[in-house]
Amino acid sequence: MTRVELIGFALVASTIAGCATVASRETADLGVIVERATGSVQLVNQTKRASLGRIQGLGDLSHASIVYSHDARYAYVFGRDGGLSKIDIVAQRTVARTVQAGNSIGGAISRDGHLVAVANYQPGGIKVFDADTLELLSEVPSTYGVEGKRAKVVGIADAPGNRFVFSLFDADEIWVADLTDARHPAVRKFRDVGRQPYDALITPDGRYYIAGLFGEDGLVLLDMQNLDAGARRILDGYGRGSEKLPVYKMPHLRGWAMAGDYAFLPAIGRYEVLVVDRRTWKQVAAVPVQGQPVFVMARPDGRQVWVNFAFPRNGVVQVIDVPTLKLVESLHPGKTVLHMEFTARGDEIWISARDDDRVVVYNTERFQKLAELPAKSPSGIFFTWRAQKIGL
Numbered sequence: 001m002t003r004v005e006l007i008g009f010a011l012v013a014s015t016i017a018g019c020a021t022v023a024s025r026e027t028a029d030l031g032v033i034v035e036r037a038t039g040s041v042q043l044v045n046q047t048k049r050a051s052l053g054r055i056q057g058l059g060d061l062s063h064a065s066i067v068y069s070h071d072a073r074y075a076y077v078f079g080r081d082g083g084l085s086k087i088d089i090v091a092q093r094t095v096a097r098t099v100q101a102g103n104s105i106g107g108a109i110s111r112d113g114h115l116v117a118v119a120n121y122q123p124g125g126i127k128v129f130d131a132d133t134l135e136l137l138s139e140v141p142s143t144y145g146v147e148g149k150r151a152k153v154v155g156i157a158d159a160p161g162n163r164f165v166f167s168l169f170d171a172d173e174i175w176v177a178d179l180t181d182a183r184h185p186a187v188r189k190f191r192d193v194g195r196q197p198y199d200a201l202i203t204p205d206g207r208y209y210i211a212g213l214f215g216e217d218g219l220v221l222l223d224m225q226n227l228d229a230g231a232r233r234i235l236d237g238y239g240r241g242s243e244k245l246p247v248y249k250m251p252h253l254r255g256w257a258m259a260g261d262y263a264f265l266p267a268i269g270r271y272e273v274l275v276v277d278r279r280t281w282k283q284v285a286a287v288p289v290q291g292q293p294v295f296v297m298a299r300p301d302g303r304q305v306w307v308n309f310a311f312p313r314n315g316v317v318q319v320i321d322v323p324t325l326k327l328v329e330s331l332h333p334g335k336t337v338l339h340m341e342f343t344a345r346g347d348e349i350w351i352s353a354r355d356d357d358r359v360v361v362y363n364t365e366r367f368q369k370l371a372e373l374p375a376k377s378p379s380g381i382f383f384t385w386r387a388q389k390i391g392l
Contacts, residue, residue: 029047029384030384031341031384032382033373033380033381033382036064036354037376037377039060041055041061042376049361060083061077063080064078064380065107066382069113069387070387074089075089075382076131078104080104082120082122084107084116096134098136100118101123102120108156108391111158112162114182115162116134117158124152126140126142130182138179151169152168152169153168154166154200155253157209157254158391159202159209159224159390165177165209165224167198168197172194172195172196172215173190173197174190174197174220174222176188176190190222194216196213198211198213199254201254203258211253212253217237219235219265234282235274235283251265253265256296259322260322262322263275263276263278264287264298264305266296287325289307291316293307294310295340299342300345304321304328305322308340314336315334315336316330316337317331318330329367333362334355335356338352341381341382342383347364352378354377358375360372
């Protein structure tokens with residue numbers, strides 16, 4: 001058997017009884033749906049809106065996330081139980097797996113594609129692995145304070161220059177680890193950035209890392225091109241003077257929206273989507289929505305922003321028209337909407353409805369339902385276009 005791999009295309013050829021038989025699969029048209037209740041992922045074809053198979057035995061996927069190798073052939077699955085799995089989406093099998101910690105919250109792949117880093121709750125810190133073999137190369141313990149406690153690590157993202165940037169929830173700190181020498185990370189620490197950074201994102205160009213704060217209103221911005229400037233607060237005290245509502249599920253900043261000159265962010269404890277001027281990082285508007293936003297995501301062309309919500313209003317998805325900053329549609333895909341994923345050009349959006357065991361596909365212009373796919377308690381949906389994006 002010979003294998004030829006091209007970016008976005010994989011060809012498997014075999015010779016049987018002297019006759020060549022060829023099967024091909026274009027990886028650029030594939031995606032993976034996390035099935036959280038069964039420790040499995042479902043492989044799907046985007047264009048055909050069809051299931052291709054299932055890979056099982058991936059552990060606790062109750063808060064799983066996925067990144068792709070640069071050629072989009074391999075998906076790295078980060079499980080809540082500390083499991084790191086490398087799966088081959090062409091051969092539909094697990095090629096490597098390690099349980100590297102007691103509790104994990106996500107991971108990232110380096111700019112050059114050679115390193116995979118995992119963010120750990122327990123025991124805290126990050127571990128860095130060889131992307132080919134999953135050999136452990138180095139570890140950065142999240143030790144802080146005079147007592148030497150370890151903080152939960154959240155909001156990990158890849159940054160230009162083979163760096164990983166992440167937040168320490170318990171320590172109120174942001175760290176940048178330079179992995180130029182993968183076995184000897186160089187770490188730069190930014191302390192007292194704000195109370196309890198809970199999640200973070202990096203802008204699509206890799207310039208700014210932004211962490212949300214659970215312990216107070218506001219966000220923290222770090223300029224990755226000018227670390228000497230330190231971390232600075234933005235949106236300080238947004239919503240001051242108004243009463244907060246209960247937070248049943250933390251917003252996910254990784255699913256924020258960049259559209260035109262604006263960034264759209266979920267407000268903690270408020271039924272609002274915050275609109276921020278990307279040039280000044282100041283709030284210019286707030287769009288009222290029907291519940292506590294979780295994911296706030298922009299269609300690739302920037303014309304729309306799609307929002308899903310926390311319990312108890314989590315069966316609805318709303319759409320914001322960016323030029324007018326008005327709600328233009330409310331959809332009801334099913335019970336407990338957990339995740340949304342646009343196709344690469346944004347003509348469709350796939351939405352997971354966990355408690356209905358299905359994924360629903362909509363056209364984003366007419367808001368027409370196009371298909372439903374059965375899935376076992378689906379949560380995250382990850383298409384292979386992510387392989388070419390920073391921070392995804």
